Amino acid sequence: xxxxxxxxxxxxxxxxxxxxxxxxxxxxxxxxxxxxxxxxxxxxxxxxxxxxxxxxxxxxxxxxxxxxxxxxxxxxxxxxxxxxxxxxxxxxxxxxxxxxxxxxxxxxxxxxxxxxxxxxxxxxxxxxxxxxxxxxxxxxx
Amino acid sequence: xxxxxxxxxxxxxxxxxxxxxxxxxxxxxxxxxxxxxxxxxxxxxxxxxxxxxxxxxxxxxxxxxxxxxxxxxxxxxxxxxxxxxxxxxxxxxxxxxxxxxxxxxxxxxxxxxxxxxxxxxxxxxxxxxxxxxxxxxxxxx
DNA sequence: TATTAATCCCATTAAATTACTATGAAATAA
DNA sequence: TTATTTCATAGTAATTTAATGGGATTAATA
Numbered sequence: 070x071x072x073x074x075x076x077x078x079x080x081x082x083x084x085x086x087x088x089x090x091x092x093x094x095x096x097x098x099x100x101x102x103x104x105x106x107x108x109x110x111x112x113x114x115x116x117x118x119x120x121x122x123x124x125x126x127x128x129x130x131x132x133x134x135x136x137x138x139x140x141x142x143x144x145x146x147x148x149x150x151x152x153x154x155x156x157x158x159x160x161x162x163x164x165x166x167x168x169x170x171x172x173x174x175x176x177x178x179x180x181x182x183x184x185x186x187x188x189x190x191x192x193x194x195x196x197x198x199x200x201x202x203x204x205x206x207x208x209x210x
Numbered sequence: 211x212x213x214x215x216x217x218x219x220x221x222x223x224x225x226x227x228x229x230x231x232x233x234x235x236x237x238x239x240x241x242x243x244x245x246x247x248x249x250x251x252x253x254x255x256x257x258x259x260x261x262x263x264x265x266x267x268x269x270x271x272x273x274x275x276x277x278x279x280x281x282x283x284x285x286x287x288x289x290x291x292x293x294x295x296x297x298x299x300x301x302x303x304x305x306x307x308x309x310x311x312x313x314x315x316x317x318x319x320x321x322x323x324x325x326x327x328x329x330x331x332x333x334x335x336x337x338x339x340x341x342x343x344x345x346x347x348x349x350x351x
Numbered sequence: 352t353a354t355t356a357a358t359c360c361c362a363t364t365a366a367a368t369t370a371c372t373a374t375g376a377a378a379t380a381a
Numbered sequence: 382t383t384a385t386t387t388c389a390t391a392g393t394a395a396t397t398t399a400a401t402g403g404g405a406t407t408a409a410t411a
Contacts, residue, residue, distance in 0.1 A: 070211060070329070072299045072322070074399065080318055088317075096357070105312075110400055116359075129408025130356040145321050158213045171246075176345040177221055180286050180336050181213070187328040188211070195321050204317040215370065237386070251371055257388070270379025271385040352411100359406070368397075377388070 076153040078106055079114050083148055086124060087140040087197045088204070094133030114152065121151050140201055146192035156192065158184050217294040219247055220255050224289055227265060228281040228338045229345070235274030255293065262292050281342055287333035297333065299325045 085100050097115060101108040115134060118124045123143065124134045136143070149156060155163045159181045161172065172178065226241050238256060242249040256275060259265045264284065265275045277284075290297060296304045300322045302313065313319065 070213060070294060070297050070299060071301070072211060073397090077300065077318070080321075084317055094357095098357085107400065109402080112358080113400085119358095126358060127408085128358045128406075130354095131409055132357045132407080134358090153211060156211050158211060159218065160212070173348070176225055176341045176348070177218065179344055180221075180332070180341070183336070184329065184332045187332045188325065191321070191325045191328045195324070200317045200321070203320050207314070207317070214368090235386095239386085248371060250373080253387080254371090260387090267387060268379085269377075269387045271383095272380055273378085273386045275387090354409105354411080356409085357407080360404090362402085364399100364401075366398085366400100369395085371393085371395100373392075374390090375388100376390105377386100379384100379386080381382100381384085 070158070072149065073153060074106075074110075075114055076149045078104070078111060079118060079148050079152040080145055081106075082111060082115055082118065083123065083136070083143055084197055084200050086134060086136045087201055090135065094127045094131065094135055096133040099133075117152055118148075123148070123151070136197075140197035143197045144193050145195045145197075145200075146189060149192055156185070156188050157181075158188070211299070213290065214294060215247075215251075216255055217290045219245070219252060220259060220289050220293040221286055222247075223252060223256055223259065224264065224277070224284055225338055225341050227275060227277045228342055231276065235268045235272065235276055237274040240274075258293055259289075264289070264292070277338075281338035284338045285334050286336045286338075286341075287330060290333055297326070297329050298322075299329070 081104050082100055085103060086095055089095055089099075089103075097111050098108055100115075101111050104111075115124065119126050119134070122137060125137050126132065126134050146156070157163045159178075160166055161169045161178065162181055162185050169175065222245050223241055226244060227236055230236055230240075230244075238253050239249055241256075242252050245252075256265065260267050260275070263278060266278050267273065267275050287297070298304045300319070301307055302310045302319065303322055303326050310316065
């Protein structure tokens with residue numbers, strides 16, 4: 070039941086882009102340095118964000134990335150689902166899952182559904198803007 | 211963010227013992243047949259439940275397992291934590307985790323903590339007795 | 352136009368985890 | 382004493398994770 074580095078790093082990349090937005094492109098190298106993670110690995114992760122249209126890239130010298138929409142727009146859930154896949158705690162709850170033969174006899178699927186709902190509720194409620202706000206509170210205290 | 215078969219099977223084993231309790235020992239072979247999972251694999255899982263004192267074993271012919279306490283006593287959370295380990299979505303929230311250097315600067319740990327709380331709330335609220343009850347409702351409908 | 356700095360793309364890999372499988376010893380009822 | 386069961390430990394194939402590496406492409410700039 071762990072979120073992988075891929076998902077966690079993706080959230081941190083998006084937040085980094087939001088926090089350091091000065092109207093210019095931000096390079097992977099900068100993000101990697103600030104977040105202290107492998108540049109090459111971040112490259113892969115941000116490529117997923119790029120293909121999904123969450124960030125826009127500029128190639129060549131002085132290139133880099135920026136968020137396409139406002140920080141209010143992106144929820145942690147969107148980012149995690151994109152990078153981690155479904156957040157369902159069991160495969161049979163995934164959208165488009167081939168239905169399990171025990172489904173109607175299954176006494177446990179109910180808990181997993183509740184768990185799934187609880188997880189979704191949390192991650193879909195928090196946006197990048199919320200995380201930015203929290204940071205400000207941290208700095209003040 | 212998946213619960214492994216180990217954790218899921220453990221819940222099913224415990225529930226199977228609760229549902230099929232007739233005052234006698236229940237053999238792994240029976241449970242494996244009912245739940246349609248590998249006997250040998252279940253043996254390993256139930257051994258964890260045994261060592262934790264959740265079930266009691268009787269060795270030899272006519273041996274088997276039974277729940278130590280009432281189904282009301284066991285929450286899904288207890289069983290999952292025992293078999294899966296901590297349900298924390300990130301390692302730094304685990305009890306006894308060596309603290310991350312970025313902890314105080316970390317803008318994301320807040321969401322993970324909320325997620326952790328939400329997960330714990332669900333799994334700690336549901337007991338085996340609740341699952342037994344749900345099953346009855348399923349059969350009636 | 353040449354250089355430099357960046358993204359883009361694809362392949363590889365070491366380590367860990369998952370989900371078993373196998374073997375055989377030890378205990379106990381009949 | 383035999384059949385049946387748990388107990389303990391080791392092995393293993395497949396998958397996933399978390400990267401690393403090499404090189405092609407693009408674009409600003411000197």
